[in-house]
Amino acid sequence: MRLVVETLSGERGGETIFAGVSFALGAGEALLVTGPNGAGKTTLMRVIAGLLPAATGTIRFEGGGEAFPDVASALHFLGPVNAMKAALTVRENLEFWQSLAGPRHFQVCDAMDLVDLRRTADLPFGYLSTGQKRRIAIARLYLNYRPLWLLDEPTSGLDADSTAALAHFMREHLGDGGMIVASTHLPLGLDDAQTLEMGG
Amino acid sequence: MIALFLRDVKLGLRAGGGALVGILFFLAVIAVVPFGVGPDLNLLARIGPAILWIGALLAGLLGLDRLFQADREDGALDVLLVHAPGFNLALAVLVKCLAHWTAAILPLVVASPLLGLFMNMTPQGIGATALTLLVGTPAIAFIGAVGAAVAVALPRGGLLVSVVILPLVIPVLIFGVSAAYAAVNDPDPFLPPFLILAALTLFFAVIGPAAAALALHHGSD
Numbered sequence A: 001m002r003l004v005v006e007t008l009s010g011e012r013g014g015e016t017i018f019a020g021v022s023f024a025l026g027a028g029e030a031l032l033v034t035g036p037n038g039a040g041k042t043t044l045m046r047v048i049a050g051l052l053p054a055a056t057g058t059i060r061f062e063g064g065g066e067a068f069p070d071v072a073s074a075l076h077f078l079g080p081v082n083a084m085k086a087a088l089t090v091r092e093n094l095e096f097w098q099s100l101a102g103p104r105h106f107q108v109c110d111a112m113d114l115v116d117l118r119r120t121a122d123l124p125f126g127y128l129s130t131g132q133k134r135r136i137a138i139a140r141l142y143l144n145y146r147p148l149w150l151l152d153e154p155t156s157g158l159d160a161d162s163t164a165a166l167a168h169f170m171r172e173h174l175g176d177g178g179m180i181v182a183s184t185h186l187p188l189g190l191d192d193a194q195t196l197e198m199g200g
Numbered sequence B: 001m002i003a004l005f006l007r008d009v010k011l012g013l014r015a016g017g018g019a020l021v022g023i024l025f026f027l028a029v030i031a032v033v034p035f036g037v038g039p040d041l042n043l044l045a046r047i048g049p050a051i052l053w054i055g056a057l058l059a060g061l062l063g064l065d066r067l068f069q070a071d072r073e074d075g076a077l078d079v080l081l082v083h084a085p086g087f088n089l090a091l092a093v094l095v096k097c098l099a100h101w102t103a104a105i106l107p108l109v110v111a112s113p114l115l116g117l118f119m120n121m122t123p124q125g126i127g128a129t130a131l132t133l134l135v136g137t138p139a140i141a142f143i144g145a146v147g148a149a150v151a152v153a154l155p156r157g158g159l160l161v162s163v164v165i166l167p168l169v170i171p172v173l174i175f176g177v178s179a180a181y182a183a184v185n186d187p188d189p190f191l192p193p194f195l196i197l198a199a200l201t202l203f204f205a206v207i208g209p210a211a212a213a214l215a216l217h218h219g220s221d
Helices: A041-049 A090-100 A108-114 A130-142 A160-175 B002-013 B019-037 B041-061 B066-073 B076-082 B089-118 B123-150 B158-184 B191-219
Strands: A002-012 A015-026 A030-034 A056-062 A075-078 A148-152 A179-183 A194-197
Touching (some): A015 A041, A015 A056, A015 A194, A030 A041, A041 A148, A041 B076, A075 A130, A090 A108, A090 A130, A108 A130, A130 A160, A160 A179, B019 B041, B019 B089, B041 B089, B041 B123, B041 B158, B066 B076, B066 B123, B076 B089, B076 B191, B089 B123, B089 B191, B123 B158, B123 B191
Parallel strands (some): A030 A179, A030 A194, A148 A179
16 A cells, blocks of 8 residues: 655645645655644645645555545544544544444444543543543544544644553554654654655 | 434534524514514414514524534544545535434424414414424525535634525525415415425425535635
């Protein structure tokens, strides 16, 4: 499986944010997108996710077979907000996303165990702390298997232990032949990742 | 899809969902009319179907602006859009409209016979009005979805959504009220306006979600 991005440029409101971004990721490879605020990291992530149209360039997902014919079907998108409803319990939130995204991978309980938050299963999501909310959002990545993880500032709100746990999850995902594109300000603990410096 | 329907109904009925607010508003509008119009029972019975329809229409518009905005603010809309290819977005919008109707508008239809008593309507008139509301109000949700999708990025879009979709809802109101009147006033035929009302609902069930999905795709930033 390969993610190939060629001469991609993105714009917002007619203004070019970035241009000429090219990279290729194979199975087990990661790309860290870094750069100052406003460099276009989030815009790049949203263009790859298909949430914004690309001004020029192409994004292809090759070798996904029948299960993952295109980029959108192969990716999990973890945005800057957690995509969970404050009024629903943690379990209801996770069950909803699991039923939406195709074949199951982890059970909801197991995914909550993974981020060590099983005891919060029946609390409304809104009662959780910022870091706990983020960890539940990360648990969503495990509910359905998608080879490509698009993580936009995944560590925001996480403490040191949870950041280390996230690094462990990411290494494991790469070890299983997954791919990660992550935008970040902090080192994520992925040693042999490619980096893409935006802006500057 | 069923999961999306159940989630939206649950959210609509839980605290902050606003389903109860709609009923209270409907009740307030209908309860005020006899005071404003005066105690002329014949007049009240005559304007009853129209008042019930207008009340249900205005109450149905409440909360429509939150249809997609709530999902956009907490990031759920992004994830829905990402999953959209395998998960047709227009179908998702249709499901969300049906969930909104079930949680916020169906209670109005259920409450309308009781409120019909306030208007001194005959049992036949009450039944006909409730039936036309049942058939016609889904169109309000389908048309409203378009307005909600267009205004999804506007922080104070509530009134704008109502004003934008109101002209499109007028035909539904006209045929709903005329069918309800025809059931009471003998020479007028009931079936033609009622069937047009049903046709309007079916028409907007197709056009509305497709247009809203298009607007959501282009409105995502």
